[in-house]
Amino acid sequence: MKSRYHHKIPEHDPTLTHVERGAPMGEMLRRYWQPVCTADELGDLPKRVRIMCEDLVVFRDGAGKTGCLELHCPHRGTSLEWGRVEDDGLRCCYHGWKFATDGQCIDMACETPEFREKMDVWQPGYPTHEFGGLVFIYMGPPAEMPLFPMYDILDTRYRDDVELRGMRLWEDHAIGYVRDCNWLQHYENVIDAYHLLILHAANSGDQFGSVVTTTGWPDLDFEETELGVRYNMRRNLPNGNRLERHAEVVLPNISLIPSIHEQGTDAKYQSRATEVSWCVPVDNEHLYGISIVAWPKDEAGKPVKDWKPGTDTVTDIRPGNLRERPYEDKQRNPDDMEAQESQRPIAIHALENLASSDRGVVLLRRQLRRSLDRIAAGEDPANIIRDDAANHAIETHAWNTVILPDATGEAAE
Numbered sequence: 001m002k003s004r005y006h007h008k009i010p011e012h013d014p015t016l017t018h019v020e021r022g023a024p025m026g027e028m029l030r031r032y033w034q035p036v037c038t039a040d041e042l043g044d045l046p047k048r049v050r051i052m053c054e055d056l057v058v059f060r061d062g063a064g065k066t067g068c069l070e071l072h073c074p075h076r077g078t079s080l081e082w083g084r085v086e087d088d089g090l091r092c093c094y095h096g097w098k099f100a101t102d103g104q105c106i107d108m109a110c111e112t113p114e115f116r117e118k119m120d121v122w123q124p125g126y127p128t129h130e131f132g133g134l135v136f137i138y139m140g141p142p143a144e145m146p147l148f149p150m151y152d153i154l155d156t157r158y159r160d161d162v163e164l165r166g167m168r169l170w171e172d173h174a175i176g177y178v179r180d181c182n183w184l185q186h187y188e189n190v191i192d193a194y195h196l197l198i199l200h201a202a203n204s205g206d207q208f209g210s211v212v213t214t215t216g217w218p219d220l221d222f223e224e225t226e227l228g229v230r231y232n233m234r235r236n237l238p239n240g241n242r243l244e245r246h247a248e249v250v251l252p253n254i255s256l257i258p259s260i261h262e263q264g265t266d267a268k269y270q271s272r273a274t275e276v277s278w279c280v281p282v283d284n285e286h287l288y289g290i291s292i293v294a295w296p297k298d299e300a301g302k303p304v305k306d307w308k309p310g311t312d313t314v315t316d317i318r319p320g321n322l323r324e325r326p327y328e329d330k331q332r333n334p335d336d337m338e339a340q341e342s343q344r345p346i347a348i349h350a351l352e353n354l355a356s357s358d359r360g361v362v363l364l365r366r367q368l369r370r371s372l373d374r375i376a377a378g379e380d381p382a383n384i385i386r387d388d389a390a391n392h393a394i395e396t397h398a399w400n401t402v403i404l405p406d407a408t409g410e411a412a413e
């Protein structure tokens with residue numbers, strides 16, 4: 001007879017989850033530009049960041065150049081977060097060594113210039129790239145550095161109807177990190193369409209206030225796209241209209257979620273996600289979320305006031321996403337935070353029983369493994385762009401389409 005009790009906890013396979021330098025996934029995520037902060041977070045003070053188990057300091061010098069350096073001063077280790085931003089670099093508070101954005105030590109307050117030149121100290125650091133209101137760094141091998149990918153949502157060379165704004169998913173002060181668990185648990189949630197129907201509707205009541213979750217059981221399936229995986233949700237709405245919805249994960253850690261506030265009243269054709277969001281590991285058990293929001297402009301070309309981004313993860317915090325909630329409230333109305341963090345700090349895949357509803361998760365994990373295999377074979381992983389000519393309004397596949405009953409034919413997908 002099978003014992004229901006004394007089971008042995010299997011070893012966790014760290015391949016998809018662990019992100020430190022040297023771990024396969026850590027090396028893979030380092031092959032892409034990763035966002036470290038919003039552009040407006042770099043004022044006259046340096047900013048300490050932790051990403052993929054590395055402690056760094058990011059700053060913008062007086063000339064406007066951004067730099068990202070290892071946190072601890074190469075002199076005797078003081079954190080550069082206490083340093084002073086000057087016109088041409090960041091000066092350590094302890095003995096005044098100053099570093100340019102490329103890491104070169106350009107002044108030693110207690111030494112002669114000749115001595116400094118002879119010693120020739122460089123603080124390790126990473127290249128930075130500013131785009132769409134975010135600051136990105138590249139932590140991978142220099143020879144493998146890709147272009148920053150220009151997805152259609154944010155390629156303002158081809159659209160003048162939006163202004164790009166960098167925004168953090170929730171404010172740091174409100175909940176700390178977005179999740180205190182492994183990055184993949186949060187990332188997989190994007191493609192986990194069935195949890196919309198259970199966690200966010202049947203179990204906890206309508207948490208989105210829209211037709212996305214609460215109007216009966218939809219048709220659902222999953223498919224691979226050129227960029228990753230998406231779900232296809234089709235449902236008839238009580239008002240007689242039809243909703244087709246797709247959310248997409250773009251490998252390795254970008255998500256595209258079309259509006260969760262959809263009311264389904266007006267005809268709509270491929271109303272795309274308005275945020276390109278990155279799920280960034282802090283270490284193996286924490287992550288942050290940060291987005292470029294394509295903020296609509298009015299006819300006069302001014303950003304629309306009071307517009308609400310498509311997910312409530314940018315400017316508003318859904319009550320269920322607050323870290324501080326009464327325990328009983330969390331038990332009665334659990335939300336994404338309770339569901340994802342309690343999968344354990346790092347979910348043990350060997351203990352899971354993946355079912356047919358997990359097909360999106362399975363496809364995503366399979367694609368991530370495929371990309372790891374490609375790196376092992378000396379090739380580029382998924383979605384690496386090196387050719388300028390190919391880096392134009394790359395088509396994404398996440399949108400809501402609302403079809404009115406009198407519409408003829410199928411909406412294009």
Ligand code: FES
Pocket residue numbers: 073074075076077078092093094095096097
């Ligand atoms: S520890 Fe930074 S200058 Fe001495």
Ligand SMILES: [Fe+2]
Pocket residue numbers: 189195196200336
């Ligand atoms: Fe969710």
